[in-house]
Amino acid sequence: MSQSHSSPVPQAKPATILVFDSGVGGLSVAREIQQRLPAHPLIYASDNAFFPYGTKGEDELITRVDKVIGELLLRYQAEILVIACNTASTLTLPHLRAKLDLPIVGVVPAIKPAAQLTKSGVIGLLATPATVARPYTHELIREYAPQCDVISLGSSELVEIAEQKLRGENIDRAALATIAVKLMQADKTKTMDVLVLACTHFPLLREELAQQLPSELKLIDSGEAIARRVEFLLTSHNKLPASDDPRPLHRAVFTKHTPQAQALGPALAGFGIQHLDYLEI
Ligand code: DGL
Secondary structure, X not given: OOOOOOOOXXXXXXXXXXXXXXXXXXXXXXXXXHHHOOOXXXXXXXXXXXXXXXXOOHHHHHHHHHHHHHHXXXXXXXOEEEEOOHHHHHHHHHHHHHHOOOOEEEOOOOHHHHHHHOOOOEEEEEEOHHHHHOHHHHHHHHHHOOOOEEEEEEOOHHHHHHHHHHOOOOOOHHHHHHHHHHHHHHOOXXXXXXXXXXXXXXXXXXXXXXXXXXXXXXXXXXHHXXXXXXXXXXXXXXXOEOOOOOOOXXXXXXXXXXXXXXXXXXXXXXXXXXXXXXXXX
């Protein structure tokens, strides 16, 4: 059978996707990528040595992310990079794109889909304190949701709770309830109908959060859109696999060897990640 010149020439080996976050949050994005692109090996990188990002200053975070990504790309061969962290993406993408010669996908708050979905015009934005404060986030709101009321809440505690959950520790449901009350209290008109989970850690707590929030509130995040974007970029760079390899090798790498990182073994296995590396940075 002849092949059209415009169709992508499949590669023999599926491209490796490097997924990066400060901690376990990027796993919520990795999961979407695995569902859409099951043949591609993932390297899941957690900068646990510098966790959490949401409380860090802008200059120190730009320097740190530059350094860690540089070291990761020296150690691992990856064809595409996903910054699976809103806190890092809303700050560091221009720096990374100026320096690196591979396709980069960033995760930013799902303001645009939220504005399309809301009927009441009141949107919630749950993110890290840094993401809530970023000019980039304010710009997204101005551009895509100028007609909406956006109620923002920054929480680092929720990030911590997601980490605890994946380590198999008990979830502090009272703390979750307090955060939910705080968010809903800010909604003076009581009409918020869409909540943007604008930190990749938060979809890992979707069920627990939903239990504390009004049942009609829709919780949305950027994970699926990111997976679609990765697929699009791999297709346009001719990097989709020739056939579906049923069992690609996924690995995780941490920037610091800690008991907490080790405790994530079973959760990582649940994401199909069997190999654990440490790259002290
Ligand atoms: N998962 C990250 C995000 O999407 C940040 C968590 C943190 O380190 O504060 O914003």
